[in-house]
Amino acid sequence: MNVRKRLLSPWAKPLLVLLLALPAAWLIYAAFNDLLGANPAEALTRQTGDWTLRGLCVVLAITPLRELTGTAALLRFRRTLGVSTFAYACLHMLCYAWFDQGFAFNDIWRDILKRPFIWLGFGGLICMLPLALTSFNAAIRLLGVKRWQTLHRLVYAVAVLAVLHFFWMRAGKNDFAEVGVYAAVLGALLAWRVWKAVQSR
Amino acid sequence: MLIRLAPDAASTDLPSDITPKADYLNRRALLQHSLGLGLLTSVGGAWSQNSPAPTVVPGKLTALPNKRSALDNALALEVPTAYAYASTYNNYYEFGTDKSEPARNAHSLKTKPWTLEIEGLVKKPMRLGLEEVMKLGAMEERIYRMRCVEGWSMVIPWIGFSLSTLVKHVDPLGSAKFIEFVTLADPKTMPNVGSRVLEWPYVEGLRMDEAMHPLTLLTFGMYGEVLPNQNGAPIRLNVPWKYGFKNAKSIVKIRFTDKQPATAWNKAAANEYGFYSNVNPNVDHPRWSQATERRIGEDGLFNKKRKTLMFNGYEAQVASLYSGLDLSKNF
Numbered sequence: 001m002n003v004r005k006r007l008l009s010p011w012a013k014p015l016l017v018l019l020l021a022l023p024a025a026w027l028i029y030a031a032f033n034d035l036l037g038a039n040p041a042e043a044l045t046r047q048t049g050d051w052t053l054r055g056l057c058v059v060l061a062i063t064p065l066r067e068l069t070g071t072a073a074l075l076r077f078r079r080t081l082g083v084s085t086f087a088y089a090c091l092h093m094l095c096y097a098w099f100d101q102g103f104a105f106n107d108i109w110r111d112i113l114k115r116p117f118i119w120l121g122f123g124g125l126i127c128m129l130p131l132a133l134t135s136f137n138a139a140i141r142l143l144g145v146k147r148w149q150t151l152h153r154l155v156y157a158v159a160v161l162a163v164l165h166f167f168w169m170r171a172g173k174n175d176f177a178e179v180g181v182y183a184a185v186l187g188a189l190l191a192w193r194v195w196k197a198v199q200s201r
Numbered sequence: 202m203l204i205r206l207a208p209d210a211a212s213t214d215l216p217s218d219i220t221p222k223a224d225y226l227n228r229r230a231l232l233q234h235s236l237g238l239g240l241l242t243s244v245g246g247a248w249s250q251n252s253p254a255p256t257v258v259p260g261k262l263t264a265l266p267n268k269r270s271a272l273d274n275a276l277a278l279e280v281p282t283a284y285a286y287a288s289t290y291n292n293y294y295e296f297g298t299d300k301s302e303p304a305r306n307a308h309s310l311k312t313k314p315w316t317l318e319i320e321g322l323v324k325k326p327m328r329l330g331l332e333e334v335m336k337l338g339a340m341e342e343r344i345y346r347m348r349c350v351e352g353w354s355m356v357i358p359w360i361g362f363s364l365s366t367l368v369k370h371v372d373p374l375g376s377a378k379f380i381e382f383v384t385l386a387d388p389k390t391m392p393n394v395g396s397r398v399l400e401w402p403y404v405e406g407l408r409m410d411e412a413m414h415p416l417t418l419l420t421f422g423m424y425g426e427v428l429p430n431q432n433g434a435p436i437r438l439n440v441p442w443k444y445g446f447k448n449a450k451s452i453v454k455i456r457f458t459d460k461q462p463a464t465a466w467n468k469a470a471a472n473e474y475g476f477y478s479n480v481n482p483n484v485d486h487p488r489w490s491q492a493t494e495r496r497i498g499e500d501g502l503f504n505k506k507r508k509t510l511m512f513n514g515y516e517a518q519v520a521s522l523y524s525g526l527d528l529s530k531n532f
Binding site for chain 2: 037039044100102107110111114172174175
């Protein structure tokens, strides 16, 4: 099939990397050209958070899509998607620490104690760290496929933490419409896995 | 760090129909001035003299003639926030909880005709048309700092007169201890009324002595013009030493009572929003610090947030209202 052939093209991955860099490139451009509205610090923090959530949705959709459509070639892109999602999470954290807190680590510490929703976000980032650090072939060999796979199931915890982080942040305004969308998508993707696991028993 | 992401950058790209060129030029001139001379000496900028630079009128809405206020501390010597920001970054939940939503949705608000009802413990309860209310006092421009409870602030040239003018006109009874401000809640024109975010209508309140303080402004305009809908047209309140949510927007009823009014945010979360809600850097919100604030449009991305001032910088004028009151308990 044509699509499958295209997915296997040597250009597919570089193209994907370029595509994934676009939101970050736009945000940097927008920041320097004052296109982010009245509160650019808030806009940058929120939008990098949004892209992290979107990245999680896409990366967790790979396996279900692959199985449902029988497109094994999709697997090639999972690592790129995962690492770039981690990159957006890091940018999100950086925006908070830099633009909101000015790298005043004492203040950050106090702020985190005051705002438990930040714990959840930070927890999610910490869970992503071992996944990002083992996202190369040698790591899989070193750990063994089984252990590597088990470790990378941590991404499910990341998804849950990310949604809870977003939910708690929006709770101040009782505004859960957007949270609901991400919760539904990620919930469905996780539910599919549970259903699969139950079936294969 | 010379990279500035504030709207004064020459490359600024806000839609030109929102902020007129004169406004940019003015801000740029101020900035160049402050960078060139002001940084070390802090004198020499147009706004660092005794009177602020003339307000730049955006030319978007009906002009509202006014005179600059002579009241003590009524003209902040700070650069006013760009009109484009003050009129597009708003908390007005009746039109949506995102700060960009009021500017997009508030066009549906009908401000004409408008009736203000005055009732409760007054000798002369009355219903006044907007024009009658506006004739009660002389229109003054006052440049106030506006500190949002969320941790950001603006500097806005408002137009109106002291609320006390209206209060004296309706002659409250001796038993009146508080004033309650009831705002419009019209599900037909306000898309978010009916959501469960807050109890509608949005109600705010002041103690009588707070209401009578000359700095408490009954507001009809900003930046030389009538209020844009998203900023609370046609009548709103400004109590500059309190967090922004105390400033009721689109007021339809002013009620004099002997009981402390149950205010909207206090009803929604009493542990987070007290009746007084005075700006106080030493009393944190339960979920975040109130020690610092980001001045919209002024503090660039790489600037540290500025320190929040006690009573938002109006301590000399208003601290005596609260002598003997434990501000950490009565937040």
